[in-house]
Amino acid sequence: MDALLLSRIQFAWVIAFHILLPAFTVGLACYIATLEVRWWITKDDTVRRLSAYWIKIFAISFGMGVVSGIVMPFQFGTNWSRFSDQASNIVGSLLAYEVVTAFFLEAAFLGVLLFGRNLVPQWAHALAAVLVGLGTLMSSFWILAVNSWMQTPRGYEIVDGKYLPTSMFEIIFTPSFPYRLTHTVIAFLVTTAFVILGVGAHYLRHNRFPAESRIMMRMSLAFLGIMVPLQVLVGDLHGLNTLEHQPVKVAAMEGLWETGRGVPASIFAIPDQEAEKNHFEVAIPKFASLYLTHEWDGEVKGLKDWPKEDRPPVAIVYFAFRIMVGIGLVMLTTVIIGLVLWSKKRLFDRPWYLRLCMLVSPLGFVAVLAGWTTTEVGRQPWVIYGLMRTSEAVTPSLTTSDVAISLATYVISYLFIFGAGFILLRRLVRIGPPPDETHESQAHPKRPLSAVTGHDKGVGVPVMRGLGGRHDA
Template sequence: MELDPLILSRIQFAFVVSFHAIFPVFTIGLASYIAVLEGLGFKTKNPVWMKLSSFWTKVFAVVFGMGVVSGIVMSFQFGTNWSNFAQASANFLGPMLSYEVITAFFLEAAFLGVLLFGRDRVPAGVHLFAAIMVATGTLISTFWILSANSWMHTPAGTELRDGVFFVTSWSEAIFNPSFQYRFAHMVIASFLTGGFVVAGVSAWYLLKGREVEANRKALSMSLWLLLFLAPAQAVVGDFHGLNTLEHQPMKVAAMEGHWETSKNVPLLLFAIPDKANQTNHFEIGIPSLASLILTHEWDGEILGLNEVAPEEQPPVAIVFWSFRVMVGLGLMMILFAFVGLALRVGDRFWRTRWFLQGMRFMSITPFIAVLSGWFVTEIGRGPWLVYGMMTQAQGVTPSLTGGMALFTLIGYIIVYSMVFSAGVYYLMRVLYVGLEDDYDEEPDQAERPKRPLSASHVPFELHEDSKFQPVNHGDH
């Protein structure tokens, strides 16, 4: 069987991007959280905030390192697998990636060392400033990358001449029609990811009775953040969807599994899209709800996939189900945020076992939701590389063979597996140590406390009624 270099190149880039995306989406939110902790510590002089900041800075360092390692090779693929696209888009994407390096990566690199190693070595105000600069750098980086990616979806400010894109307006190209929605959607997703991870880890520590005061504060802060951002993400997502309907109607049709242009379109809860026969099987839907959501009218008309030839349609099944995974997890996030609000009555949010266990599970869901959202965005753009102007087949490297693409794909999988394993190993060590400071270093054994925590060190126990109760230790 002959190997298709286009399919393998798409799989390779999808694998690398998906692997890389889970790290920056966490570090963007976590960097801002660390800056807030540093600010609270600087203002209040409460050591709890500094302890939390020190711990989460260690986590940030490991995840940031994994993100850098996994992201560097992404730019190489433009030359190795997508040279036609790289040459055609160089007038725009070249400067955009350079701006990201100059304005964001250098900023992060300059102040990350101060953040990681400057505690107690530089004035507190300088350390706080370093934390703010690192957080600012992550947001600036997001700005440039999302602008470049959005241009590929809604190209503006450029014209294609002899197979090469020429910039006619930098402001229109940078602030292209979908950029503001994508940027807001991704930043909120990053803060939600950071918030749910902090909440999940804090819940795990509370279940174990470790550093109760600090982790109770961390959980409380995270729940307030999630209470506002989870519903806000749904609103931003709605605006993003309307923008996509205007500029990429076939993507929305794939998201909805909608084949025939019609009115009163139902919202499909379940279906098995069949692209070969241009239909769905086993549909379960709510009448007219898709029309209401997308057009804000019960009888609103929505274009169907059959408006274009089958070869111009995106892979419908992947887009359809990825969208439902993303939305379903988003609704779960909103639910847990409001449950956390309800449990604040009687200060139960950090003492209710089932809720803490649930928050542990929810710490994984933002990563799945982000990947699902990226699948919808990028796969739903197919078969276009630059929407409506350059196809994926036109952008692939002409001399690339299927064997070469398969060889590099296998290489990436092996190397990234090693990077991920090493990163997770060190991350687990950081999480095991936690916020406590006095630990043995025993290279041949698993790390454990030099002075194991006895019952007298833990002011609460978890009883059968799923609540922490004070422990009476007499003279202790």
């Protein structure tokens, strides 16, 4: 355990927790915007109540994301000062664009979304929801632009050891950026949709909020029926792009040591980086060449084509990739079963399927973490691919004890923050959407004004002032 390894663990800890929030809030903001527009068009009060319910959950999740996100920039200065010093002209610019576009947009309209339902016209509230959703997508755009530049750097020149921009267009739109952006945003949307599907299934299993639950399940399942197959296609295109620009990462993902044609697809193995081979391997002949190159005899490079010091940690990348793909297959199966049941009008009355939806609902977060691990660990030992090693980016004056203390602080504080947030979110889910005001007013007719003000008992002034109103009103 040295300062470099502890700094990597600390960064992984902070960003792994933080990424769970965008994985939820990006999709949830888009879902709320959809509900608000649908309510504006249809005037369906069930949709309005459903939107109000998810806005509460979004507010808490968004707040947790802001708190955890503030911490991350500090690490660039404290733990990775060499990287900050050399790459700040590029990375700092992109992060500034995120603040100017995404954060300002969200800050301007989040208050309207949270508190303006009864203060602005219905169309303005729906517009605020749409703009908040756009802000979350813009934030993803700039953050993934930074990451893509670090993965496939373009549009720069090196002057006195510093990376200076020569073309902002090339810096933003690197070869991997379109695929990474699309793949990640779809993953966020799918993750949220499965949470919504699971919450609706949970309520139906307990015979609660049937109208709201049916809307949640139908909307999420219809969306997933399009997006999950699309994610498979985008993932394939992203893999082809990675094979072109980062072939050693693909070799680690496949656990492939020898270059060859018609290479097998490893289903399971235990990679041995020291011995440069796999143990207990189960593989399908030639299948890896087929889905990597779209040819049965396509050539794929093995890890031995690179020096040992330029290879990523194979086992971590290998298993993280399989976790991501395995969860994707489970999600696809769940969606197909749901669409079949829906077509037979049995979607809401099959307890086993409702239970399945509940079990699958958190797996999107696991898949996001596994995909992020595959991407970032697969890039090692480079922080800027092919240009700056991770060992060259760490702050030189750091000591092991310095990072150990800060890491322990982050671990304790994040467990507290996210633990409290999870308890609060769970409580909101247990409470459920607000009641139907129409039915409530029919079941409990309004009492006369005298019963509220107390005029019949001569206590009108104190009661009205206690309610925060003016007596003459």
